[in-house]
Amino acid sequence: MRQNKSFIPTLKENPNDAAVPSHILMLRAGLIRTLGAGIYSFLPLGYRVIKKVSQIIREEMDAIGGQEFHLPALNPIEIWQETNRVEAFGDNLFHIKNRDYVLAPTHEEIMTFHARRALQSYKDLPQTWYQIQTKFRNEPRPRSGVLRGRQFLMKDSYSFDSSNENLDASYKLHDGAYRRIFKRCGLEYFVVGASSGAMGGSGSEEFMVQSDAGEDTVAHCKSCGYSANVEVAESVPAVIKFNTEERAVYEISTPNVKSIDELRGFLNIDESRCAKSRIYICNEKPVLVLMSGNEEVNETKLEKALGSAIRPAHPDELKAISGADAGSIGPVGYTGTIIADSRLFGGKNLFSGANKNDFHIGGIDLARDVPRITYYDLRAVKSGEGCIRCGSELGVFTAIELGHIFKLGTKYSAAMGALFKDEAGRELPLVMGSYGIGVERVIACFIEQQHHDENGIKWNKALAPFHIHLLCLNMKKNHLKEISEKLYARLLEKFEVLFDDRPDATAGFKFKDADLIGLPIQVVIGEKKLVENKVEIKVRETGERFDVSLDDLVEKISQLLF
RNA sequence: CGGGGCGUAGCGCAGUCCGGUUAGCGUGCCUGCCUUGGGAGCAGGAGGCCGCAGGUUCGAAUCCUGCCGCCCCGACCA
Numbered sequence: 001m002r003q004n005k006s007f008i009p010t011l012k013e014n015p016n017d018a019a020v021p022s023h024i025l026m027l028r029a030g031l032i033r034t035l036g037a038g039i040y041s042f043l044p045l046g047y048r049v050i051k052k053v054s055q056i057i058r059e060e061m062d063a064i065g066g067q068e069f070h071l072p073a074l075n076p077i078e079i080w081q082e083t084n085r086v087e088a089f090g091d092n093l094f095h096i097k098n099r100d101y102v103l104a105p106t107h108e109e110i111m112t113f114h115a116r117r118a119l120q121s122y123k124d125l126p127q128t129w130y131q132i133q134t135k136f137r138n139e140p141r142p143r144s145g146v147l148r149g150r151q152f153l154m155k156d157s158y159s160f161d162s163s164n165e166n167l168d169a170s171y172k173l174h175d176g177a178y179r180r181i182f183k184r185c186g187l188e189y190f191v192v193g194a195s196s197g198a199m200g201g202s203g204s205e206e207f208m209v210q211s212d213a214g215e216d217t218v219a220h221c222k223s224c225g226y227s228a229n230v231e232v233a234e235s236v237p238a239v240i241k242f243n244t245e246e247r248a249v250y251e252i253s254t255p256n257v258k259s260i261d262e263l264r265g266f267l268n269i270d271e272s273r274c275a276k277s278r279i280y281i282c283n284e285k286p287v288l289v290l291m292s293g294n295e296e297v298n299e300t301k302l303e304k305a306l307g308s309a310i311r312p313a314h315p316d317e318l319k320a321i322s323g324a325d326a327g328s329i330g331p332v333g334y335t336g337t338i339i340a341d342s343r344l345f346g347g348k349n350l351f352s353g354a355n356k357n358d359f360h361i362g363g364i365d366l367a368r369d370v371p372r373i374t375y376y377d378l379r380a381v382k383s384g385e386g387c388i389r390c391g392s393e394l395g396v397f398t399a400i401e402l403g404h405i406f407k408l409g410t411k412y413s414a415a416m417g418a419l420f421k422d423e424a425g426r427e428l429p430l431v432m433g434s435y436g437i438g439v440e441r442v443i444a445c446f447i448e449q450q451h452h453d454e455n456g457i458k459w460n461k462a463l464a465p466f467h468i469h470l471l472c473l474n475m476k477k478n479h480l481k482e483i484s485e486k487l488y489a490r491l492l493e494k495f496e497v498l499f500d501d502r503p504d505a506t507a508g509f510k511f512k513d514a515d516l517i518g519l520p521i522q523v524v525i526g527e528k529k530l531v532e533n534k535v536e537i538k539v540r541e542t543g544e545r546f547d548v549s550l551d552d553l554v555e556k557i558s559q560l561l562f
Numbered sequence: 563c564g565g566g567g568c569g570u571a572g573c574g575c576a577g578u579c580c581g582g583u584u585a586g587c588g589u590g591c592c593u594g595c596c597u598u599g600g601g602a603g604c605a606g607g608a609g610g611c612c613g614c615a616g617g618u619u620c621g622a623a624u625c626c627u628g629c630c631g632c633c634c635c636g637a638c639c640a
Contacts, residue, residue, distance in 0.1 A: 012589070012601060013574050017633045037632065092639075106640070140563075140638055148639085215639080404640065436640070474598050508600035515600090526599055536599085 001466070003500045008045050009033075010513050020213040022444035023145025025457050029517050031465075038142025038150035040440075045517070048465035050153065053185065053442050054132050056462065057155045060181045061130050064173040066157055069131040071110050077102050079109045083415045094136045103136035108412045108434055111158040115430055116418035122162040125420065125430075126170055130157030132439065144213045146440035147400060153439035160413075161431045162422060167407055171203070174405050174435045178207055182402065185442055186460040188449060189402065190220050192227040207403035207437075211448045214398035221387035221394050231300035234377055235394050236386030240272045240292060243349040247363045249332060252351075254360045258327030260294040263360060267351060275344060275352040275364070277329040279313040279321055282306045286313060286321045289378065290331055290340035290352075298380040305339060305376040328353040331370045332361050338370060341378040402441050408432040457518030458541050461561050466498040468557065469519040471510045473526040475503040484525045487535070487553070491523070494554060495561070515540065521557055 008030040017034070018024040026032045031046030042050055058068065077100045080086045086093060086102070094103035104110065111129055119127060132155045139150050146152070159170035182189040192206045208218060208227070219233035220226070228234070257266050260274050271293035278289045278297050287306065289297050303310050315326060321336065322329045330353030331338050344350075350364040366373060383396040410429035413419070419427045443463065451458045461467060468491055472484035481501075488499045498519060500510050507526065514522050522538040529536055534547040539560065548556045 009572090011573065016568085016574070019634070034632090089640095135640090137640080141634095141636090143634080154640090401640080406640095434640095438640095476598080504598095506598050506600090506602060508598085508602075510598095511600045513601080524599075528599060 001498050003498055004502045006498075007043060008517070009043070010516055012512075018145060020144045020147070020448070021452055022147070022213070022447040025447055025452055025516075026145060026444070029457055032146065036150075038139055038148065040146055040149060040151075045465045046443075049443055049459075049463055050439060052463050052465070053439050054153075054155075056184050057132065057181055057437060057439070060177040060184075061128075061155070061157060064128065064177045065126075066128045066130045069111075069129055071104070071107055071131050071133060073104050073134055073136060074101050075104045075110060076100065079113055083109055083412055085109065091140075092138050094138050105135055105137045106154070106434075106436070107131065107133075107156055108158065108408070108432075109416070112412045112416045112418050112430075112432070115158075115160050115413070116416055119160055119418070119420055119430060121420055122422050125160055125162045126166055127160045128157055128170060128173075129160075130155060130435075145444060147213055147444050148215075149440070152441075155437040155439060157435045159433040159435075161433075162420065162428070164407075164409070164431060167409070167431045167433055171405060171407055171433050174433065175205065178403050178405065178435070178437070181437065182207060182209075182442075184462055185446060186451075186462055187402070187442065187446060190225065190227045190399075192218060192229060204404060204406040206401050207405075208399040208401055209445045209449055210395075210397050211400045211445055212398060213444075213448060214400040216399055216401065217396065218399045219381045219394050219396045220399075221390060221392055223392040224387060224390035226387050226389045226394075230380055230396060231298065232304075233381040233394075233396075234388045235381040236388055236391065237343055237379070237382075238385070240343060240347070242347050243273060245349055246365075247349065249361050249363045249369055251354055252360050252362055253358065254328075255358045257358070257360065263351060267362075269351065273349065273351055275331070275340075275347065275350045275366075277322075277331065277353055279318060279329065280310045281313050281317075282310045283308055286317075286336050288322070288329070288331060288334050288336060288338045290338060290344060290373070291379065292341055292343045292347075295341065295343075295379050298378055301376070301378050302339075305378065322353075323355040324353060324357050328355065328357045328359060330355055330361055330364075331366070331373070332364055334370075338373045339378070340366070340373045340375050342375040343379065345375050400441060400445055401438075402445060403435070403437040405435045406433060408434050452518070455512070456516035459518050459520055460541075461520055464496075464519050465517075466496040466519050467521060467561055468495050468497045469500065469514045469517065469522045470497055471500045471514055471522060471524045473507040473510065473524065475501055477527065480525060480527060480530065483530065483550075487523070487525065487550070490554065491557070495557065514538075521560055523553070523557070 010030045011028040014024050015027045018027055030043055032040045032042055035041055080102055093105055134151055135154045136151050139148060142149050161167045161170055187209050189207050189209050192208055217230040219228055219230055254266055257263050260276050263274055264271050274293050276291045280287050280289055291297060318325055333355050347366045351360055351362045352364055354361045381396055385394050387394050410431055413429035413432055418430045420430055422428055446463055447457055470488055472480055475481050491497045518540055520540055524536040529547055534549050536545055537548050538545045
């Protein structure tokens with residue numbers, strides 16, 4: 001494509017309302033423009049990237065037997081009422097004002113609608129149906145550019161099977177396809193097993209990539225692949241070496257010492273010798289939660305350990321419960337339920353609150369002084385701790401969900417009466433799976449994930465809108481122009497080429513634009529090298545540059561790209 | 563929906579506290595000359611309902627009230 005008359009509106013400066021790198025660069029490189037909060041237009045260059053990602057997805061979906069559909073975004077609301085999802089989605093579902101339609105946020109209902117008419121016999125199964133279409137969700141707060149929009153492209157597929165065993169097979173096929181898709185896109189992804197939550201069903205996995213713009217915090221082990229949301233992640237923390245000297249409990253006056261930090265400083269001891277108390281209310285009864293040092297309670301784990309919902313006790317409840325205010329509460333002499341983080345098991349010579357304001361107690365031997373404690377894993381995993389599977393170092397970081405695969409079971413087919421007859425003539429609901437990939441997220445995450453620098457994007461061959469950026473440094477010099485035109489024609493036979501043939505742009509301008517747009521290979525045609533019958537190649541990824549003779553050019557680029 | 567920030571030329575911003583020339587700067591755009599290996603130079607020029615509506619005032623980008631939009635944090639989230 002010739003750049004001179006192409007609409008590639010690059011920006012020299014960072015746009016005012018973009019904060020994350022992918023958003024900034026997608027705007028600056030002329031891939032997208034904003035239409036409203038969470039609504040983006042893809043310009044020609046950006047749309048080419050969309051098509052690259054879509055094609056990879058399409059090929060892998062077709063390879064597992066998927067059949068591509070094109071479904072309406074405009075849906076009669078009645079269909080959504082059949083599964084009660086108008087209520088379930090609530091304000092997140094867009095409603096049309098002058099007719100009883102909704103804008104589809106996903107397509108389980110619509111696919112099931114078609115399945116219930118068409119799939120009547122086990123002989124029709126399995127089926128895998130997919131589409132790559134725009135979804136609409138009324139996000140309360142769109143953010144981070146295309147990472148969370150009110151309108152976005154999603155590949156969604158749905159499998160229909162005759163049994164749970166066959167669903168397992170369809171699910172497994174998707175799992176494989178997803179791994180190939182993300183690998184081909186060049187993404188460093190990992191898989192988190194998740195509870196399927198509101199979607200219902202028996203199993204699900206999330207395909208995630210690390211990103212500072214991420215919305216979930218996860219723990220991940222690079223060596224064995226263990227991954228979990230930090231709310232449920234487990235780890236092997238460093239073992240606390242307790243002071244084992246035998247001594248009786250003793251009271252210390254600690255005026256105005258409230259936090260563990262203050263206590264540690266006041267007594268000049270290590271944090272690991274302190275035990276922090278927090279009081280939660282569970283089923284209207286107080287529970288004292290004991291943590292080592294200054295560690296925070298992981299409330300998700302606490303709820304799981306206690307078996308029901310909890311809330312932190314209000315400050316004005318504390319004194320009635322424990323006899324002291326926050327900062328002076330402790331296990332010794334406490335009469336209610338006590339649970340402790342398992343890291344405290346065997347703790348001796350600990351310091352904790354005395355349940356009396358401005359006093360703490362030392363010399364606590366948990367086994368001796370507070371024997372009724374039950375121990376659970378209650379802490380949030382931290383970076384650097386050991387993996388519970390393989391012992392290697394865990395990383396804890398934020399991540400973005402790119403894809404999600406679910407075993408839905410019969411939730412939608414049963415609700416909508418999508419039934420088939422099995423070998424024995426019994427009428428049973430179709431057993432379904434649902435599988436999604438956020439297309440824009442693939443693109444934004446790719447850029448976020450180290451595929452950019454201060455000058456712009458660094459595309460790989462798979463996603464790049466073009467393979468080669470051919471820069472003619474001076475279109476006003478006839479011999480330069482002629483050779484550039486010839487090279488353009490020659491390269492087009494084998495590659496996708498963006499030809500910077502702008503007559504007025506200066507060399508420096510073209511270089512800056514090329515780095516910003518970030519095509520993998522830049523071919524620079526300038527007088528300097530041309531006198532030796534050579535052109536310069538720049539590899540965007542590495543910044544490496546070298547001269548190549550005109551005769552070797554195609555060969556050299558082929559080596560670099562394939 | 564709560565908290566914070568912002569809205570002035572295509573883009574990035576100053577001016578707003580403390581009302582008072584023709585609303586400015588950088589960049590981009592147009593014309594001409596010149597220039598072409600890292601966002602060149604000179605000269606000339608065009609481009610603004612200062613987010614919208616109402617109010618105060620002799621006079622409002624500036625003060626007051628209401629609304630709208632955008633960004634960030636939180637809540638929420640397949």
